[in-house]
Amino acid sequence: MLLHNIWIAWKSLRRSPVLSGLIIACIAIGIAFATTFAAVRHAFTRHPLPDKEASLRYVRLDNWDPREPYPGGAADALPPQITYRDAMALRRSTVPVRQTASFRARLTVFPEPSVGRPTKEDVRLAHADFFQMFDVPFRYGSGWTRESDEKLDQVVVISEALNERVFGGRNSVGQTLRIETRDFRVVGVLAGWLPSVRVYDMTGNALSEPEPVYLPFGLVVPMELRTVGNSDGWGGRGGSPTASFAARLASGESTWVQYWVELPSPADEQAYRSLIESYIAEQRRLGRFGRPTNYRVSSIGTLMDDFQVAPKETFALLMVGLLFLVVAAVNLIGLLLGKFLARANEVGVRRALGASRRDVFLQHLVECQVVAVLGGAIGLGLAALSLRSLNAFMLDTTSRGDLFRLDLQMLLLALALSVAAGLISGIYPAWRICRLAPASHLKV
Amino acid sequence: MHVGPILRAMLRNKVRFGLLAIEVALTLAIVANCVSLIIDARTELSRPSGFADNDLMLVTATPFNEAFRESAYRDTVVDQDLTALRAHSGVARATNTAFLPWQGGGSSTQFRRDVRAERIRTQIYPADEQLLDTLGVRLVEGRNFTREDVLRNTERLRALNASDRERDATGRAITTVTVPAIISRAYAALVFPEGSPVGKTFEDDDGDRWQVVGVVEYFFNPYAWKIGEYVTFYPQRQGSYEGGTSYLVRVVPGQMDAVHKAVEQTLASVNDTRTYRIRTIPDVKRRFLGGQTLLVRLLTLVIVVLVFITGLGIVGLTSFSVAERTRQIGTRRALGARRGDILRHFLIENWIVTTLGIALGIGLSVALNLTLLSQVDGARMTPQLLAVGALLLWAAGLLATLWPAMRGARVTPSEATRNI
Numbered sequence: 001m002l003l004h005n006i007w008i009a010w011k012s013l014r015r016s017p018v019l020s021g022l023i024i025a026c027i028a029i030g031i032a033f034a035t036t037f038a039a040v041r042h043a044f045t046r047h048p049l050p051d052k053e054a055s056l057r058y059v060r061l062d063n064w065d066p067r068e069p070y071p072g073g074a075a076d077a078l079p080p081q082i083t084y085r086d087a088m089a090l091r092r093s094t095v096p097v098r099q100t101a102s103f104r105a106r107l108t109v110f111p112e113p114s115v116g117r118p119t120k121e122d123v124r125l126a127h128a129d130f131f132q133m134f135d136v137p138f139r140y141g142s143g144w145t146r147e148s149d150e151k152l153d154q155v156v157v158i159s160e161a162l163n164e165r166v167f168g169g170r171n172s173v174g175q176t177l178r179i180e181t182r183d184f185r186v187v188g189v190l191a192g193w194l195p196s197v198r199v200y201d202m203t204g205n206a207l208s209e210p211e212p213v214y215l216p217f218g219l220v221v222p223m224e225l226r227t228v229g230n231s232d233g234w235g236g237r238g239g240s241p242t243a244s245f246a247a248r249l250a251s252g253e254s255t256w257v258q259y260w261v262e263l264p265s266p267a268d269e270q271a272y273r274s275l276i277e278s279y280i281a282e283q284r285r286l287g288r289f290g291r292p293t294n295y296r297v298s299s300i301g302t303l304m305d306d307f308q309v310a311p312k313e314t315f316a317l318l319m320v321g322l323l324f325l326v327v328a329a330v331n332l333i334g335l336l337l338g339k340f341l342a343r344a345n346e347v348g349v350r351r352a353l354g355a356s357r358r359d360v361f362l363q364h365l366v367e368c369q370v371v372a373v374l375g376g377a378i379g380l381g382l383a384a385l386s387l388r389s390l391n392a393f394m395l396d397t398t399s400r401g402d403l404f405r406l407d408l409q410m411l412l413l414a415l416a417l418s419v420a421a422g423l424i425s426g427i428y429p430a431w432r433i434c435r436l437a438p439a440s441h442l443k444v
Numbered sequence: 445m446h447v448g449p450i451l452r453a454m455l456r457n458k459v460r461f462g463l464l465a466i467e468v469a470l471t472l473a474i475v476a477n478c479v480s481l482i483i484d485a486r487t488e489l490s491r492p493s494g495f496a497d498n499d500l501m502l503v504t505a506t507p508f509n510e511a512f513r514e515s516a517y518r519d520t521v522v523d524q525d526l527t528a529l530r531a532h533s534g535v536a537r538a539t540n541t542a543f544l545p546w547q548g549g550g551s552s553t554q555f556r557r558d559v560r561a562e563r564i565r566t567q568i569y570p571a572d573e574q575l576l577d578t579l580g581v582r583l584v585e586g587r588n589f590t591r592e593d594v595l596r597n598t599e600r601l602r603a604l605n606a607s608d609r610e611r612d613a614t615g616r617a618i619t620t621v622t623v624p625a626i627i628s629r630a631y632a633a634l635v636f637p638e639g640s641p642v643g644k645t646f647e648d649d650d651g652d653r654w655q656v657v658g659v660v661e662y663f664f665n666p667y668a669w670k671i672g673e674y675v676t677f678y679p680q681r682q683g684s685y686e687g688g689t690s691y692l693v694r695v696v697p698g699q700m701d702a703v704h705k706a707v708e709q710t711l712a713s714v715n716d717t718r719t720y721r722i723r724t725i726p727d728v729k730r731r732f733l734g735g736q737t738l739l740v741r742l743l744t745l746v747i748v749v750l751v752f753i754t755g756l757g758i759v760g761l762t763s764f765s766v767a768e769r770t771r772q773i774g775t776r777r778a779l780g781a782r783r784g785d786i787l788r789h790f791l792i793e794n795w796i797v798t799t800l801g802i803a804l805g806i807g808l809s810v811a812l813n814l815t816l817l818s819q820v821d822g823a824r825m826t827p828q829l830l831a832v833g834a835l836l837l838w839a840a841g842l843l844a845t846l847w848p849a850m851r852g853a854r855v856t857p858s859e860a861t862r863n864i
Contacts, residue, residue: 022756029749037742071565071669106686108508108719118508120688120719181510226686235615235649251608312820313739316481319816320746323474327750330467331757337460338764390738397734428459 002366009367016339020371023335027375027421030328032382035406035414037314037321039387042410043403044310047301048195049135052262056133057269057297059259061086061280065234066290078294079232079255080203080307084220087257089279091127095272096261098129101217102200103227103257109213110178111166121162122228123179124201124211125220131157131188133262134200139163141173141188148187149216156184157214163189179213180223196403199300201258202307203230207400221249231256253288261297273297325417332425336371340364340433351438364430365423372422373415380406380414450793457765461797464761468801468837471754473808476825476833477816478743483829484822485736485743493545494662496580499536499695500725502544503529503707506688509717513685515602522681522689524714526574529691532710534699539574539692542682546729548666555646555654555676557635565671566631570680576626576660578694584629586642586658593624593657593679601680609650616651623678625654628663631674632656654678666732688718700724751840758844762794766852770859778857790849791842798841802834809833 013020047053062078063086064070070077082090087101103125110118130136131143140163144155156177163172172186190210197206219225233254263269276297280289298306340347347360355363387404395401406414454461505525511517522540529538543550554563573589600621609617622645632641636656645653654676663675683689695703708720730737766773773786813825 022760026753026756029753033746033749068563106506108506110508118719120506120721180508228687311735313481313735315819316477316816316822317739317742319812320474320478320743323470323812324746324750327467327470327474328753330463330470331753331760333463334460334467334757334761334764338760341764341768393734393738397731397738 005363005366006370008363009370012339012343012367013371016342019335019339023332023339023371024375024378026328026331026335027372027418028378028382030325030421031376031379031414031418032386034321034325034417035380035383035410036386036390037317038413039383039404039406039410040390041310041314041318042407043196043405044314045304046196046407047304048197048199049300052133052135053299053301055262055264056300057261057263057272058300058303059090059261059276060296060298061276061289062291062294063253063255063289064291065253069291070232076294078296080230081232081255082257082259083253083255084249084257085251086279087259090259090261090276093272093275095268095275096263097268098133098262099260100127100130100133101257101259102126102130103220104201104211104229105225106228107179107213107225109162109166115166115168121213122211123213123215125215125217125225126200127217129262130200130214130260133260134195137191137193139189139191140171141186143214144187144216149218152216152218152222154182154184154219155187155216157188157190158186159190159210159212160192162212179215182223184215194402197304197309200260201229202303202309203258205398206304206307206309207398207403209400227256229256269297325421329421329425332421333428336368336425336429337432340429344433344436347433347436348438348440351436357434361430361434364433365426368422368426368430369419372418372426376414376418376421379418380411383414447792447796450789450796454793454796460761460765461793461800464758464797465801465804467754467757468798468841469805469808471750472802472805472830472833472837473812474750475747476805476809476829477812478747479833480813480823480825480829481816481820482740482743485740488666488736489733489740491664492662493664494579494581494660495545495725496694497545497725497729499697499700500545500579501693501695501700501703501707502690502723502725502728503693503711504688504690504721505711505718506721507685507715507718509715510685511717518683518685518689519598519681521715522683525689525691525711528710528714529693529707532703532706534695534703534706535693536696537574537578537694539578540572540682540689541569541575541578541692542690543569543571543575543579543665543677543692544690544723544728545579545665545725546732548732550665550667552667552669552671553648553676555635555648557646559647564631564634564674565669566627566674566676567665567667567671568676568678570682571626571677572679572681575677575692578692580694581663582661583626583658584661585640586626586656588658589624589626589677589679594681597623597679598681615649620650620652622653622655624657626658626660626677627656628660628673628675630663631676632659634674700726755840755844758794758841759848762790762845762848763851766790766848769852770855773852773855774857774859777855783853786853786855787849790852791845794841794845794849795838798838802837805837806830806834 059082060078060080061082062070063083064079069075070079091099091101105123105125106120107123108118109121128144128146128149139160143157144153148155156179158177163169166177167175172189175186176183177186193210198208198210231254233252235253261272263272276295277293280293280295283289351360384406387406390404391401394403526538526540529535550567550569552565553568554565556563571589572594573591576583576588604621611617627641635641635646636644641656641659643656645655647653664672666672693703693707704722704724707722711718711720776786809825809830816822817824
């Protein structure tokens with residue numbers, strides 16, 4: 001019966017190609033806009049590490065000026081990162097099963113002179129746990145050990161692209177790479193790692209690619225490394241590049257370290273929170289943390305909201321896209337009504353020959369679904385095309401060209417929206433046509 | 445013409461006319477909000493920086509030679525770099541600064557008139573005596589920095605930061621310095637509302653005094669915390685071993701490409717133990733404004749397609765309702781109604797529907813606007829915008845009805861009775 005109805009629907013489409021074309025185009029355009037804008041929003045809100053939502057936590061502490069809140073409007077706003085000394089203090093805790101401090105520096109990498117000139121590279125300083133915490137994939141080797149963290153071993157993990165450039169793409173584990181004035185032993189090469197947002201560092205541009213070089217965090221002291229990211233501070237010239245290195249590390253309230261911990265259970269998280277509270281209380285006795293106690297232990301999802309990883313405009317686009325689909329659906333009701341009522345005579349004959357109202361109703365509803373799915377498919381095609389041009393635009397302005405895509409979720413969404421649009425637009429016209437009295441449409 | 449019969453006829457077809465009204469309402473809501481967002485975005489896009497954006501280029505040279513850790517060595521190279529850059533025929537000006545326009549950030553700090561006053565945040569950048577001319581900003585009061593200012597102040601700040609400063613209980617340094625400063629007029633108006641700021645001072649948290657020597661007319665560099673128009677420049681050589689040395693270069697108009705190609709070679713001829721990064725400000729600006737540009741394009745597309753679809757919808761529904769009433773039209777014509785009467789009937793009918801839709805749409809627009817504003821920074825919906833939207837929809841509605849209505853008016857009495 002269903003197949004028969006689909007066949008009738010197909011015949012009906014072929015019979016009035018212009019009107020059918022308009023109807024399908026109407027759905028297609030509505031689906032195209034809604035899906036495109038939903039995919040744009042989705043690109044920024046998609047969770048990069050869903051498995052880690054429950055256990056990974058990012059720590060923020062309000063060490064700001066007692067006289068005024070951290071700028072940004074909200075009374076409970078706090079700096080996006082923590083100070084070096086707080087990071088070192090937190091690190092003494094054994095509650096987290098894994099933890100890493102991290103920040104981004106920019107250092108000179110010296111390939112063999114025969115291979116190329118020295119280049120400046122973004123470098124991520126992190127602890128050994130970093131690689132496991134963020135599910136970093138390796139082509140060769142692995143991250144360094146906790147022991148290397150302790151002993152300040154000069155070990156390095158490099159990206160696949162850098163390995164290609166400096167070592168010709170071969171397995172470079174065990175090779176030496178000179179960075180600034182020191183020689184590092186390569187322990188791992190990443191396998192094309194590109195999370196949808198730079199999950200471990202959402203300060204600054206969260207869409208940046210991961211850094212090509214990774215070094216043990218402890219080297220910050222002997223190498224006198226500075227962040228190239230945000231370093232909001234207060235008191236003295238906290239953020240000033242002219243302050244001496246030692247002064248910035250040991251004292252000062254300049255915040256430039258990102259701190260992540262892995263807490264397997266809610267009980268651990270509770271324990272960790274009370275640990276932070278007692279740390280703040282202890283520091284307060286030393287004259288720090290003059291503001292009301294304010295700290296956050298946030299999951300990746302929460303952090304994405306707090307740091308507004310998704311540009312706010314994408315929300316406006318999503319709303320506009322969905323409303324556009326509603327307009328298309330309303331339009332569709334009119335078009336379907338016209339199409340169905342034009343066939344009143346034929347329906348009259350069917351009814352006179354014994355088709356029930358239900359049969360007629362279902363037949364027309366199926367026709368609506370056929371049209372909707374057809375239009376939805378075309379709309380998806382249009383959405384794929386527009387996402388391609390959006391990607392090209394993004395590649396031009398941000399150097400990320402793979403951001404927007406139709407993943408399974410988006411395909412399902414498009415399908416659901418098409419079916420819903422067909423159903424909502426189809427019910428009234430189908431109901432109208434099945435209520436027609438057959439007699440008035442039969443020639444006497 | 446009586447409206448009564450028209451209304452009664454419409455009431456017999458509530459759903460059809462209701463649909464049309466809803467479509468008009470949604471269209472008004474979407475278009476008005478899109479236009480509101482576009483206006484906001486365009487304000488951002490067209491905001492001038494006050495600089496000669498099109499002719500500016502930022503060149504950063506980062507050393508991989510330990511000798512650059514010595515500030516004296518670095519200073520010598522900076523002077524040689526600037527001489528070499530200025531010697532290029534395509535270069536109009538060159539300055540040593542950390543200021544990079546249009547990247548959406550920079551550095552900032554807070555100052556206040558005295559200990560009791562409120563702190564006011566400003567962007568802050570080191571500058572040399574060539575910065576203002578290179579940017580192309582106009583000094584409206586006081587004087588520019590001199591070479592002497594730059595050299596003396598650089599020495600002093602270096603000496604100050606060589607060791608930790610002694611501080612009193614409130615965290616202020618025991619011995620303080622006075623730093624010359626050039627500020628933007630917008631910042632001057634905030635800190636010194638009473639009038640000319642030249643010669644006056646404000647202070648930082650260390651207790652160091654900053655004395656205003658000059659005021660620039662206008663400055664805008666997009667920055668969080670809404671401090672885009674506030675700036676303080678102070679004289680200092682910029683550069684470090686880690687971050688390298690940055691130069692802002694203003695090219696002779698039309699010479700951007702030529703200078704872009706030559707600049708690396710120019711700096712390499714001074715000292716080749718460095719890596720270079722060259723960014724043109726038009727490119728930096730284009731990237732910074734990329735999101736807004738894209739938003740404007742997408743919303744414009746939405747408006748065009750939406751108005752088209754709604755127009756089609758109105759044409760479709762009116763054609764349908766004309767076709768359905770062929771017999772009534774014929775009867776009316778036979779009873780003496782003229783073509784004009786029929787045409788007017790359909791136009792008035794449409795006008796009523798559109799007006800209903802517009803009334804509904806104004807409510808929807810405000811609701812949608814409030815929803816968006818809860819997530820997006822933007823402007824409130826203005827009555828003017830709604831009024832313009834309503835007028836346009838009235839016009840569009842009439843236009844879209846005209847063709848089917850005229851077809852209806854052409855129905856002859858005989859046609860109506862010919863076929864049942």
